[in-house]
Amino acid sequence: MKIGYNGLAVPGPTNMPFQIRKAMDVALQDHRAPDFPEFTKPLFEDLKKVFKTETGRVFVYPCSGTGGWEAAITNTLSEGDKVLASVFGQFSLLWVDLCQRFGLEVDAIDVEWGKGVPLDEYREKLAADRNHEIKAVLATHNETATGVTSDIAGIRAILDDLGHPALLFVDGVSSVASIDFRMEEWGVDVIVSGSQKGFMMPTGLAVIGVSQKAIDMGPSAGLKRCFFDFRDMITTNDQGYFPYTPAATLLHGLRASIDMLMEEGLENVFARHHRLAGGVRAAVDAWGLRNCAQGPEWHSDTVTAILVPEGFDANDVIQTAYQKYNLSLGAGLNKVAGKVFRIGHLGWLNEIMVLQSLGGVEMALRDVGIPFEPGAGVGAAVKHFTETSSAMQLAAE
């Protein structure tokens, strides 16, 4: 029997606030009722604020984030279209796989896992593409498998600099609503996110932002689509309805989620994540372990992947943490399986929740025999949290 809360330190699903749980404790409702749009229309408008778009639209699908990828591709591209992508972790890899299964011709740059979108290579490839055959550029904003954040504004700058008209697609599943993201300013054509990470919700909604430029591709896009067709969404959403039964219960949770994000203030949300991540990174250093992200420019504020020393199996750490201490850590995926364990630090989270995870990790590290001074990581995080300003103060600076 397990006593006490499960320490949920995976990078999604994240901890669900009581406010959201309560908001979803409602009777099932008539989604064709005359007053349903009074609920949905402000929801669409407020989601645009989360994505920071004024001219774009937002679509909410009843599926996980992966569906958002499919929506992005099928509504804009045709079989054989060239897309430029880069692979540096399991999620960027799966997105390329999805594109290939839809018959796109993907130029996927292989990047060492621990680094992110290679701006120089993107520039070279785009500069060489004088006939503008590359129809879309893909970027995983935050690679959840390795804890690496990439520079999306940098990609926009390259496209603008070269006058290249390719669409810019961003996977923001583990960045939106926790790391700074600016759809309008960065000229992002499709941003994909999901409910179970920064939105602090159960899995089940793909929330995507789409530019007018991407929507205008609809008539010429040759890929087959039905469930994800933007056109059906637009005609019904404009009236406050959906082309099929919406996950209304989850939409109530999403309403509460947006309200919480707005009440805290997005900039404060980002500052809080940055501060909490700083505590985790301080702990990793103090343990004498290495962050999978190869340098501060790649450090993610939502998830940290930690390399175990040669001769140890990261899965032992994860198993021990779960079995003995009821702490869920993220596993290493694919190339980094057995090499890293991951601490998710996004969503509804404060300093003491992070310290709980770090304490659990210390016990598991000790049990598997990885040498370090007990308390070193927790102590470093305590120092970090007490010596840096609170999230509110940081944001006010």
Ligand SMILES: *Cc1c(COP(=O)(O)O)cnc(C)c1O
């Ligand atoms: C979680 C995640 C996904 C996959 O989303 P699902 O909701 O599991 O379909 C895609 N990309 C990134 C970066 C993620 O973190």
